[in-house]
Amino acid sequence: MTQPPPPPRRRALAASFAIASTIGLASCGGGGGSAPQACPSPPPAPLVQDALNDATLYSTSPTAALNPCAVEAAAATKHSITLGGSPLAYTATAGHLVARDPATNAEEASFFYVAYTADGADVTTRPITFFYNGGPGSASIWLHLGSFGPKRLVTGDPATTAPTPFPLVDNAETLLDVSDLVFVDAIGTGYSEAIAPNNNQTFWGVDRDAAAFRDFIVRYLAANGRNASPKFLFGESYGTTRSGVLSHLMETAGVSLKGVVLQSSVLNYGTNCDQVNITVSCAGYLPTYGEVGAYYSLTNPVPTDSDAYAAQMRTFTASTYEPALSAWLTSHTPPSGSLTTQLQNLTGLAASQWQANLNVDPGTFQYNLLPGKLIGRYDGRVSAPKGSALASEGDPSSTFISAQFAAAIGPYLSSTLHYTNPSTYVTLSNAINTWDFSHDGSGVPDVIPDLAAALAQNPALKVLSVNGYHDLATPFHQTERDLSRLGSTPNITIKNYDGGHMTYLDDASRPKEKADVRSFYQSALSR
Amino acid sequence: MNKHGLGLFTMLLLAGSAGAGEGKAEAPMRDPWVPPAVRAAAAASASAAGETRGAALHAQVEKKLRDGFDAADTQHAGSITHEQAQAAGLGMIAGHFNEIDTGRTGRVSFEDVKRFLKRRGASTL
Numbered sequence: 008m009t010q011p012p013p014p015p016r017r018r019a020l021a022a023s024f025a026i027a028s029t030i031g032l033a034s035c036g037g038g039g040g041s042a043p044q045a046c047p048s049p050p051p052a053p054l055v056q057d058a059l060n061d062a063t064l065y066s067t068s069p070t071a072a073l074n075p076c077a078v079e080a081a082a083a084t085k086h087s088i089t090l091g092g093s094p095l096a097y098t099a100t101a102g103h104l105v106a107r108d109p110a111t112n113a114e115e116a117s118f119f120y121v122a123y124t125a126d127g128a129d130v131t132t133r134p135i136t137f138f139y140n141g142g143p144g145s146a147s148i149w150l151h152l153g154s155f156g157p158k159r160l161v162t163g164d165p166a167t168t169a170p171t172p173f174p175l176v177d178n179a180e181t182l183l184d185v186s187d188l189v190f191v192d193a194i195g196t197g198y199s200e201a202i203a204p205n206n207n208q209t210f211w212g213v214d215r216d217a218a219a220f221r222d223f224i225v226r227y228l229a230a231n232g233r234n235a236s237p238k239f240l241f242g243e244s245y246g247t248t249r250s251g252v253l254s255h256l257m258e259t260a261g262v263s264l265k266g267v268v269l270q271s272s273v274l275n276y277g278t279n280c281d282q283v284n285i286t287v288s289c290a291g292y293l294p295t296y297g298e299v300g301a302y303y304s305l306t307n308p309v310p311t312d313s314d315a316y317a318a319q320m321r322t323f324t325a326s327t328y329e330p331a332l333s334a335w336l337t338s339h340t341p342p343s344g345s346l347t348t349q350l351q352n353l354t355g356l357a358a359s360q361w362q363a364n365l366n367v368d369p370g371t372f373q374y375n376l377l378p379g380k381l382i383g384r385y386d387g388r389v390s391a392p393k394g395s396a397l398a399s400e401g402d403p404s405s406t407f408i409s410a411q412f413a414a415a416i417g418p419y420l421s422s423t424l425h426y427t428n429p430s431t432y433v434t435l436s437n438a439i440n441t442w443d444f445s446h447d448g449s450g451v452p453d454v455i456p457d458l459a460a461a462l463a464q465n466p467a468l469k470v471l472s473v474n475g476y477h478d479l480a481t482p483f484h485q486t487e488r489d490l491s492r493l494g495s496t497p498n499i500t501i502k503n504y505d506g507g508h509m510t511y512l513d514d515a516s517r518p519k520e521k522a523d524v525r526s527f528y529q530s531a532l533s534r
Numbered sequence: 535m536n537k538h539g540l541g542l543f544t545m546l547l548l549a550g551s552a553g554a555g556e557g558k559a560e561a562p563m564r565d566p567w568v569p570p571a572v573r574a575a576a577a578a579s580a581s582a583a584g585e586t587r588g589a590a591l592h593a594q595v596e597k598k599l600r601d602g603f604d605a606a607d608t609q610h611a612g613s614i615t616h617e618q619a620q621a622a623g624l625g626m627i628a629g630h631f632n633e634i635d636t637g638r639t640g641r642v643s644f645e646d647v648k649r650f651l652k653r654r655g656a657s658t659l
Contacts, residue, residue, distance in 0.1 A: 109623045142565045244565040259602055261625020273566040276576065278585060282568055283576050374557055384564065402564065440569055447594070450576030451568060456586065456594035459658035463595050464626050466655035481566065492587040496657060 046076040048112055050105065053079035053230050058425035059102060065119070065198040065428070067436035069208035072201045077105050077117040079230070082426040085126075088157050088177050090184050096126040097157060097183060101426035104230060105202065106222035109260070115205060118223040119198035120191040121424065122231075123157055123183055134186035134237040134265065134528060137224055139193060141245025141273075143216065144438030146197035148412050150243055150270070151190040152419070154511040155182035155521065160408075160415055164512035165388035165477075167397060167407045175415060180511075180521040185528050186239060189227060193249075194219055196436050198428060207436075212443030213452045217252035225262060237532055238262070243270035244481060244508065251454025252446070254461035254468070264461070266469040266531035268524060271478055271508045272486040274458070276444070276451035279485060281369050283451060288336060289366050290329050291485025294320035296354040296372055298476040299387035303377065305355025313476050313505050321484060323353060335365040369479040373402075386507025387477040404507055409434070455492050462498060469531040470499045473520055475506040475513075500527060595659050596648070603627075603644045613641035 059082035063073070081102025087094050100122040106115045125133065138150045152160050152175070159178040163169025182188060192199040193216060195207035210219050228234050238257075242250035247269040254267050276282045280289040297320040298313060300306045310316035327346070334340035342350075342365045347358040356376055360367060373382050383389035383404025391397035391406075400406045413434045421427040446452035462468055472490060474483035483503045490499055502523045506513035510520055568576065586594055606614050606622030619628040619642075627634060627647060634642045634650040651659055 110621070140565070145565055248566070255598065259599075259626055260623055261627075261629040263626075275585070276566065276568065279566070282566060283573055371557060405564070439565075439567060442569075442572075444568055444572050444576065447598075450572065453585075456591060456598060459591055460595045460598045463599070463651055463656040463659040466651075466657065480564065489585075492585060492591060493658060494587070 046114065050079065050107075053081060053102070053104060055081050055083050055100065055102070057084070058082050059427070061102070061426065061428045063428070063430075065200045065430040067195045067200070067207065067433040067438070069195070069211065069437070069441055070206050071195075072203040072206040073117055075114060075203055077103070077114060077202050079104050079117075082424060084423070084425050086157065086423075088181065088183070090179065090181070095183060098122075098124050098126060099157075099424050100124070101420055101424040103198070104223060104226045106219050106226055109222060109225070114202040115219050115222055116194045116199060116201045116210060118191055118194070118219075120189055120223075120227070121151060121420075122187065122189040122227075124187040125183060128187070130233055131235040132237070134239055134532065135228075135233055136182065136186045136188055136239040136241050136268075137220075137227075138188060138190045138241045139220070139246045139249065140243050141247070141249065142196070142435065142439055143193065143211065143245050143249075143442050144196060144436045145245070146192045146199075146416075146432065146434045147190045147246075148197070148416050148432075148434050149509060150241065150246075152412055152415055153509055154270075154517075155180060155241075155524070156188060156190065157181045157183050158419070158423075160412060162408050162411070162512050164408070164509070164514075165383075165386050165404070165507070167389060167391070167403065171411055172414060173408075173411045175419060180517050182521065182524060185525050187236075191220070191223060191227075193438075195438050197432055197434070198430060207438070208441060211438045211441055213248070213252060213446040215443075217249050217256055220249060220253050221256045221260060221262070224257070225260070228262070237265040239266045239268065239528070239531075240264060241268040241270065244273060246270070247272040247274060247481075248276075248452055248454050251457040251461075252452070255457040255464075258461045258464035258468070263465050264468055266471065266527060267458075267461075268527070269470065269472045269486075271474055271481045271510070272472060272489070273481050274455055274486065274489040275453040277449070277453055278489060279481070280366070281480075286336065288329070288332055289368050290324055290332055291488055292367075292369055292372070292479070292482045293324045293328055293354070294484040295369075295387070295476065295479060295482040296356060296367070299372075299382065299479070300353070300355030300376065302388050302477060303355060305376070307352040314503070317476065317483070317503060320353065321487075323349075324484065332365055369482075373479060382479075383507065384479045385509065386475070386512075387479050388507065408512075455489055459493055462493070462496075466498075468498060469527065471524065471527040472499065472501045473510060473523070474501070474503045475508055475510040475516075476503055477506060478508040478510075480508050592659055599647070599651075599659070600644055603647065611641075613639075613643040613646075615641055 081100045083098055083100045087096045103117045105117050140147045140149050158175050160173040194201055194210040201207045210216050240250045250267050257264055280287040294317055301310050331342050331346055347361040350361045351358040380390045381393050381398040384402040386404035389404035391403035397403040397406050416432050444451045504510045504516035506516040511517045606618050606624050616631045634646050
């Protein structure tokens, strides 16, 4: 499915400001011009004020670009949250910073970010974490408003009966007690946009995207006096692909990281049978099928403990399923009746499905597990009748929450964070359709070598992989297998939870994940 | 490619406008996801690369690091100065230059860098 590219468009509009009157209006002329212009170097300190009315129109079109000499400005507001009975005062800063090419100092893109920083902390010891979602083409709204920020939307996951609009509440599980948090949107999503002579498409590729994120982080650290702070990355989904590449780039640049949190990983597109070709083994999904089938009590027996069942499914996958699957994939050897019966007992999916194609892909599983119903891809625990509105986009778990998140961000930015902008905040752009997925000479990225290169340059780097047992998009066991290529190393920790792609939406799993992330930070910082 | 034979027509009826065909769920855009053209083109290169581990993975790591080093070695001298490391964005090498340059020659070779990283405990190189 492709979408027609929007027409090339204009660009003008320096920012205008609610309080400071004329700053930013004297920006360079020329719209989407071709010749690089000399902007002030080094760039002036970003303008930070109580409220910002940013009149710049941001576009996520592939051909869009901001004028050169983009303005760096932000709104900073004071807030407080009660955590464990004590108030924590923090500042929220929402606005833009410009990433520049480190070799030429040329502007690349203006990144939109929202930073939450604890007031009065010692910046030399206070950690700072950069969060981003994936797609590619997704704004970082899911992590920002759903996970460990100081506010979160109440989704009721995995039920689809929560009251709407979702209330935005103080988040008892915010990571702000451990680290400052910066949620940043990829170029051509949210309010982030390339700067001419580049356009958004310039950065829609595995390598260019990661390099631009590096350059944003470098700018953020410099502009905020945070070079000495312990640094962490927290990416989700394609954001974990980005983190693999980015961690290597950061270590190479000498901007060393303490830790990387991988939320629901896709580290090697070539081993995810849903991403490249059906001839790839789907064995990495089998334990997830088991967990989802168990959730619906379709397995025989129905397990009582997700962790124990995962262990059982891993063993079955390696010892029984894979040898038969290998024979099926190489020579179409039909599986035995006893195997397909076992598979039905373990996953709930009918033996006839396994008989028809032993290499069951997640789309087939989603469609056929429950009669008359489609189960979610991001969260297999969510289901909806086929033909219903919730099933109409192919993933009821996504459809239920997407519109709510999209509706919440604008009012939150303007009313609570005092950053206003007339543009539509695009939560999912078309970047994925024209993304350059190639990396290291392969058509799709495998970033295990990048993670390995980051670890080689920084042997103290710690990696935490967090996954949902019921996530049919990035199956936990495939991630375990991908990470096992790095060998047995104390640098890597893997934690799995009941829940989907966004484990943090589950009210029971979010506190567990928070506790594990907190322990991970303590361990990474204790060296 | 009809993987579900006779069931297809029924399933399409059931699916209605569900965007689901061939008895499986298909969402137009999702994370992670790759467009069909990339998906097809990638299959070959993905399987060719394989799942490297051990020595083969370490060789990939070495190539990554060496490529970065060679890009900084603009005169193809086989070694670089502190200034060259800095100019090429090799902050890790520039930041540890004196530790890497054990012979105090003012230049470091890729082998020097590798030795330094192994000394620091690199297990993936």
